[in-house]
Amino acid sequence: MLYLVAFLLHCLPLAMGHYDICKSWVTTDDGPSWEFYACQPKAMRMKDYVTVKVDPPGITCGDPPERFCTHENPYLCSDECDASTPDLAHPPKLMFDKEDEGLVTYWQSVTWSRYPEPLLANITLSWNKSIELTDDIVVTFEYGRPTIMMLEKSLDNGRTWHPYQYYADDCMEAFGMPARRVRDLSTTSANRIICTEEYSRWVGSKKEKNVRLEVRDRFAIFAGQDFRNMDNLYTRLESAKGLKDFFTVTDLRMRLLRPALGGTYVQRENLYKYFYAVSNIEVTGRCKCNLHANLCSFKEGTLQCECEHNTTGQDCGKCKKNFRTRSWRAGSYLPLPNGSPNAWAGTQGGCYGHSNRCSYIDFLNVVTCVSCKHNTRGQHCQHCRLGFYRNGSAELDDENVCIECNCNQIGSLHDRCNETGYCECREGAAGPKCDDCLPNYYWRQGCFPNVCDEELLICQNGGTCYQNQRCICPAGYQGILCEQSKCDSDTKTCNSASRTYLSLTTFLIGALILQL
Ligand SMILES: *[C@@H]1O[C@H](CO)[C@@H](O)[C@H](O)[C@H]1NC(C)=O
Ligand SMILES: *[C@@H]1O[C@H](CO)[C@@H](O)[C@H](O)[C@H]1NC(C)=O
Ligand SMILES: *[C@@H]1O[C@H](CO)[C@@H](O)[C@H](O)[C@H]1NC(C)=O
Ligand SMILES: *[C@@H]1O[C@H](CO)[C@@H](O)[C@H](O)[C@H]1NC(C)=O
Ligand SMILES: *[C@@H]1O[C@H](CO)[C@@H](O)[C@H](O)[C@H]1NC(C)=O
Ligand SMILES: [Ca+2]
Secondary structure (H helix, E strand, O other): HHHHHHHHOOHHHHHHOOOOOOOOEEEEEEEEEEEOEEEEOOOOEEHHHEEEEEEEEEEEOOOOOOEEEOOOOOOOEEEEEOOOHHHHHHHHHOOOOOOHHHHOOEEEEOOOOOOOOOOEEEEEEEEEEEEOOOOOOOOEEEEOOOEEEEEEEEOOOOOOOOOEEEEEEEEEHHHOOOEEEEHHHOOHHOOOOEEOOOOOOOOOOOOOOOEEEEEHHHHHHOOOOOOOOHHHHHHHHHOOHHHHHHHHHEEEEEEEEOOOOOOOOOOOOOOOOOOOOEEEEEEEEEEEEOEEOOOEEEEEOOOEEOOOOOOOOOOOOOHHHOOOOOOOOOOOOOOOOOOOOOOOOOOHHHHOOOOOOOEEEEEOOOEOOOOOOOOEEEOOOOOOOEEEEEEOOOOOOOOEEEEOOOEEEEEEEEEOOOOOOOOOOOOEEEEOOEEEEEOOOEOOOOOOOOOOOOOOOOOOOOOEEOOOEEEEEOEEEEEEEEEEEOOOOOOHHEEHHHHHHHHHHHHHHHHHHOOO
């Protein structure tokens, strides 16, 4: 039995090889690079991940314990439901268990002892995740299938509900709808909500136990009975409005409206043979990941797509933080056979969150942004404004990624700096911001060459050097290095001597400047 199930799962039309990889490393004329494809996770048995709720409260049998009969043996009412005895209890979880050794286990409702009040029960299945059905939903009833029921679905985690399929032994009487079969639907009506009488008529409780929502038959409308033409199905899923959504659910609700009657009218004298009993609910589908993931994992009680293509979210329904420029798009099954991820490739699309006014120009395949913030500039706000440089250790989308150069206005040639924040200095200035002076220069509204110092430009005749800017000369001496004596008496001699000194000093200073 298990082998058979595995085999069936393997053969599911949409579980086949198609769209199972998201990207591959390929070598092209331009060298190796990633190539991206539309991708989707494998189909799974969704009952393993479901949460179930049965309404109204008290609808499950066994509290208090109750005897029940069957349609086959209406007067042999030896079976008992007792919630407090494990062997005789029929809790909701038995609709989803693995039945080992052929032992059938099932949820069971109370009997219809309150007739003519209707016996109503809701079974609500929730996944907290969008699921795409890939095979029939199969509900297995023990002791006969309901004569009236309907299936509802939600696409928004149970906030709103829509009819999915109606089931009755007489559709007109129960729902005012003509009976239809999925096999009779056409390509234009493949997602029509129908009422079917196929699963509600009495045929004996052992002969036919299943009630279906026919997913395969609807796929077959496009792919053919043998599913040879899957390409056509994928093409239609992309192009036909509402078709993909028809097979998508987050929740399912079975509304059981009237139990099996054994092929006749309700017999008031024996109401213990009317009840619902569900042994299995098979839902086969895959996580909806918008064709941006090929893996779906069960984490913290919830299914979650492992998103690729720079997307994120439970269904890969949005762009990752750094890739928000282009509006998000689902991947596409087209063009066949690999589909398209519809993802923005490369980082140039990333405006890094510095502008909220970026737009994608489809026919040029570019993104342009206006009014870049945070001192950024460029078509994608990917550069720093002039006068700013990039903080190499900050993320591109960091608000502080651009740091002001802060060049010293006097010491630098302009207010721009290089990638490590170094400014371009005027002669004699130094330091990253040009607010220092080179050796042998002193700062005074900019850097000027030293006039005097302790080594080469020594103040003469006992003069002292003041902040490298001038010599403070003793009385009787003058000149830049105090090299000149103030000869008041013999001007001629003094002048010639001082001329020699001065020319030597000029020579020394000139040599020093040349050396620098
Ligand atoms: C079943 O659910 C429907 C809504 O889908 C609600 O109107 C109805 O009252 C519920 N029935 C029971 C028995 O809880
Ligand atoms: C539903 O899924 C979301 C997203 O993974 C999660 O945050 C939330 O807790 C889940 N809710 C429940 C009831 O599990
Ligand atoms: C995702 O982003 C990475 C890093 O920027 C880039 O190399 C890659 O091409 C992108 N993938 C897609 C599908 O856009
Ligand atoms: C650069 O960015 C890193 C990381 O955000 C931060 O720690 C650092 O202080 C920044 N450097 C400057 C100079 O702002
Ligand atoms: C920036 O300028 C400084 C000083 O000239 C230099 O050491 C550094 O390598 C430059 N950085 C870059 C990235 O060019
Ligand atoms: Ca079971």
